[in-house]
Amino acid sequence: MNEDLGYDDFKNVDVKDKIILRLSGYPGHDDTTSVAYQKINPDGNLSSWRLRLSKNEDASERGVAAIIEVNVSGIGWAGLSTGSLIAGYWADNIPFRYNSRMYEGTDPTPTPYGGGRMRLPGNEISGNPTSVTISNRVLNSLRDGSGIDPKKFAATVKKTMKPASAEVSGKKVRIKTSVDSRIVKVRNVVGIIPGKDTNNIIVVGGHYDHMGIKDGYIWNGADDNASGTVGAMTIAKAFMATGVKPEKTLVFAAWTAEEKGLIGSKYFAQHPYNDCNMLAYLNYDMISRDDSNDSLGVICSMNYTKAHPEFEEMTNKHNEEYELGLDIQYRAQERPSGGSDHSSFAREDVPIMYFEAGFPVEYHQPDDHVDKVNWDKMVKIIKIGYLNIWELANSEWGKE
Ligand SMILES: [Zn+2]
Incomplete structure (x- = not known):
């Protein structure tokens, strides 16, 4: 959702208590000449971690149960300038331990932002939807027979700037997650x-x-x-x-x-x-x-x-x-x-x-x-x- 541009991926879909399939980045992030890029990031200084943070908050406010993210373009960016589009920058799948048999990425999460979520003790434990990142292979089995095509979706939206989110029916996804919380003492x-x-x-x-x-x-x-x-x-x-x-x-x-x-x-x-x-x-x-x-x-x-x-x-x-x-x-x-x-x-x-x-x-x-x-x-x-x-x-x- 971008209020200034009137662009809202959640328009016409009810995502409350549902699992959403979300694409990494923003419309046109992989193509600096696209209509969407020019509108959303004309100065080229939208930072990737800040974008992810606001996307997560947005999903959380709408009561999303969990987020499955996939990077269909294979291209990410480090943070600030248009010159820093990097192929393979985002890990393909982050939910599993690096070097485990479930992990298909080539590198561990590439920035130090990964870490755990932190908050003051006493605040709510949950609130943010669980989020996993999948590889394109897993995406293929997920979309199989559903009629959805995320690559096509991304290509259309970056030209038209018209979101076209839709409900996928007949698919079941099971996400298993656990929380390991500990108190960390720090000082002002x-x-x-x-x-x-x-x-x-x-x-x-x-x-x-x-x-x-x-x-x-x-x-x-x-x-x-x-x-x-x-x-x-x-x-x-x-x-x-x-x-x-x-x-x-x-x-x-x-x-x-x-x-x-x-x-x-x-x-x-x-x-x-x-x-x-x-x-x-x-x-x-x-x-x-x-x-x-x-x-x-x-x-x-x-x-x-x-x-x-x-x-x-x-x-x-x-x-x-x-x-x-x-x-x-x-x-x-x-x-x-x-x-x-x-x-x-x-x-x-x-x-x-x-x-x-x-x-x-x-x-x-x-x-x-x-x-x-x-x-x-x-x-x-x-x-x-x-x-x-x-x-x-x-x-x-x-x-x-
Ligand atoms: Zn600072």
Whole structure:
């Protein structure tokens, strides 16, 4: 379902409590010249894991019992650019252990995103439909005699952009699954500068986890998100260096398990320090890189809670007063959402501002390395954050 395009694969089919057969990717993902590709992914930066996540959520909301996925094109893409279409990128079948007799793929799941699903303990165990990926051989026996032809379906839809989902009758599929759950203990790292008012707090943070190690590669994550944690710590250091006790209390945090579903920040936002009243949250995630269209290295973005236009005003003011020269692109939303820790706070109705510098091609790749950091821009973004937090902490702002 894509609301902007009015494209909905679930139109006219009732999938509640049913098993769906789903194709990997999106219409036209294997053909950059197709009508569908041009409409759905004109900039070529739709990331495959984000797409899969939203497809799973969509299926879950509609009450799908299980998902059988198949990659009929044989082509996937790594994440961001049109140049990275890769034959055989998606494993043909993922449900069984690699190197087992049931597994027909040539490689194990190729990215470190596989892992287990994670959530805070106490939340529901289930909710997401079970999902398996099958090979084309298994698909052939499944569609045999059913009259459906997924390859033809994919070819038509990428030209017409008209979904044609249909019910397959007379087929039975049995999926056996088991859940092995365990509690993993992780920690946020939190520091506090008590203010004169200890009931009202302002939180500054960024996540310190990243993608881990796989196949001998280390996802160091210089931009995502060493840059953001350095930002939060630098603001804390600057506040201490002034020797001034702030009016309001400041909390500085490095969040854990952001990449696993914003888990550390979600926990804090739901159980704030000492049950304090959270006045605002400033988030840093990826504040050190340039987009491909940012030849001067000065563009960054700030998302913020729409009800607080003063966040944009003070950011502009500080950018000018201190001659920082940043080209800041603002995006105001009633309750900012998205893939970073700010949305944990926005969900609890805490006003947020969220700085991001750019979206590099090395996003979530092992070569997100420190040599590519734009230090000048990063320092400027940290300066603005410091000035904004200083103003919020030491002014009448937020007082009843
Ligand atoms: Zn991040």
